[in-house]
Amino acid sequence: MQDTWKKKFTILWIGQFISLISSSAVNFAIIIWLSLETGSAEVLAFAAIAGLLPQAVIGPFAGVYIDRWDRKKTMIFADGFVAFCTLIMSVSFYLGHESLWLIYTMLGLRSVGSAFHMPAMQAAIPMLAPQSELLRIAGINQIIQSVSSIAGPALGALAIGFSSIGNVLLLDIVGALVAITALLFIHIPNPEIAEQAKASFDQVWKDMKIGFQEIYLNKGLLYLFLYSIIAMFCIMPVAVLFPLMTINHFGGDKFEMSLIEIIWGVGMLLGGSVLGIWKPNINKVVMINLMNIIIGITFSWSGWLTAAQFIFFAILTAVGGVAASLYNASFTTLIQEEIKPNMLGRVFSLYYSLIVIPSVVGLLCTGFIADFIGISQTFVILGLLISLVGVVSFFTPSLMKLGSK
Template identity: 40%
Template sequence: MNTQWKKTFALIFSGQIFSILTSFMVQFSIIWHLTKTTESASVLMIAGLAGFLPQALLGPFIGVWLDRWDRKVTMMVADSAIALSSLILGAYFLWGESNVWVVYLILLIRSAASSFHAPAFQAAIPLIAPQDQLTRVAGWHQLVFSSSSVLGPALGIAVYSATSLGTVLLLDVVGALIANLMLLLIKINQPKPENSQAPSFRKEFILGWITFLSVKSVVTITVAMAVFSVVFMPLAMLFPLMTLSHFGRGGYSASLIEAVFGIGMILGGAILSAIASKWKDSTYMSLSLVLIGFTCVLSGVIGSNAFIAFIILSFCMGAAAPLFNGPYMAIIQKSYEPEKLGRVLSFVTSIGLLSSPIGLALAGPIVDRFGVQVWFFWSGIVVILIGALIFFMVSRKEDICGRQESNKQ
């Protein structure tokens, strides 16, 4: 019984790595296609908005349904919807060059389906793994995610260059089918809803919001995360533009940057899995943000002939990322009851995603006028300040509370 949960995760992750891998291939290929054909930061920001807005707007309401529905079935249906959107867009590109507005529409559909899949997956994890292993499982998830982020852009640009964007999109359908097959082989026990809970959407929604607000440290970190999303999320869309406009390099160089970022994430996920219990979760998060901030600042000042330096900085930025993402999700999973976790996760996800469009809307005009490095530099300054804020408001407060508890005993 002690090892059964590990076998379950082995099946889940073996399927998810195919789905995540092909999603990375699609994501990078679409971004590079738009970058190459338009060379416009505004077009990239609109694509980013199309990818974020549905998740942000639907998220707060989806949590109620997630806590009612079977989480495994929800993941499978969402993955199938994403695959269907890839199939439709792939057919468009195979038949001929698609209009950019068709791309935006498909990104909207994929985002809406992802708004169900991601929180359903995260809400299912505490139903399988012991609570004291949640941070370690978060590290495993970061490893799967990071490995896909290394191979995805490289494979995506290779298939895109050799064939077309349509072929890349069709491969995403195969990835979703494999992920669903693996999910069919496992069992996830759905938590029972509260006996006192009335079958009212409004009451369940309010209860979820009250539950989220009940843990002050999570609220503080989530607000900080929202500010982080405003300044950092646009960078995901700007890396290819940085490679093309600042360094004057092509698609393979852009995929190399994505690959080294992913290799860094693999290292960061491995480190998190190995030392998960050494420090508090909030300490890892503070360290992560400070490191990410410094790499962004340095990226914002390097010259156009310093592409090697940008590769190293991208690697370090990637290595720091899991030290924020993994512990943040583990804190949430440890702080709330499983039967309410779907609603909390959807609130948290939506807060971050609602912040992202603000950054995307600001980044497009600013980058088009002042250059991509300006956004890298000032986003780094803000991220460093957020890391310091989490350390002084959460980490040190936890230390003080811990010492007070020890003195009482």
């Protein structure tokens, strides 16, 4: 049994690894192209919104179907749909139609595919491995994502330096095909569904309400989601402004932009390695709270740096990457432990939707913030707010009891 689940994960991880590297390369290539072509914080913010908002809107509905459908097939079709959207974008660039609205539309449609793929992936993991291994698996997942974050930007910057953006987009299609092929070689069991009623609108709405109740009735989980939403409201504008911080404040170019992305990935790799090799006994809620504080400090400190302190900015970025990796792994594992397997699709979809909606509001303010407050001051203010969320979390009893049973 032990060897069986490990073999399945090895095949799954290989496919996802190739797919993540190609997606990371393509995403960074698009960021470089938009940054250099427009130099606009608003354009980057709108691109981020296009990639997030559809997922937020359909996420709760997607979760209901994910818990009913075959999770393996859901992942395959979602990957295929994302690849098809990328192909359309590539062809349009090849034909010379470099329209911002086309980019926004295709990013939005890719987001629809992600609304099904990511929750299905997270919901499938507890069906493949023992619960005692979930934190370690989350750590290894962070390693894979981190290596992708390191190699992806480097590959994206190299590719767009030697080829057109239309050709670079084809990398994402190759990655999706590899991920789909890997999924064909493994069996992912699905949980028993108590109600076999057809997924009519009334039934879908009922299942959505059950998902909301699963979160609402667990006060610790409710606060965990609430604080995570507030933190993401602050994190998203900062994440979008990272390329412009590198270019405008520190006077960087393509090399420095890719270097910062790579360093963030190195930090995430270190954090994932800690969890993948060594399973810490620290309470997961304590870990989440501490990582919020650390991430906030790295953002604020970065905003206080002078233009000549780029090296220190890179060091702080690496520390932030480590903290983000530990946060993500702890958060995901806590949800997988607290929620029944047949509810995970709904809960993860609801979470992804809930964090996106306020994130979009924050992103809409990004252009105003960057123009009137300044990018460096934005890092300082939002970083302090993120740290404050971590501090307040320690004084929430129901949250601190979460995961202690």
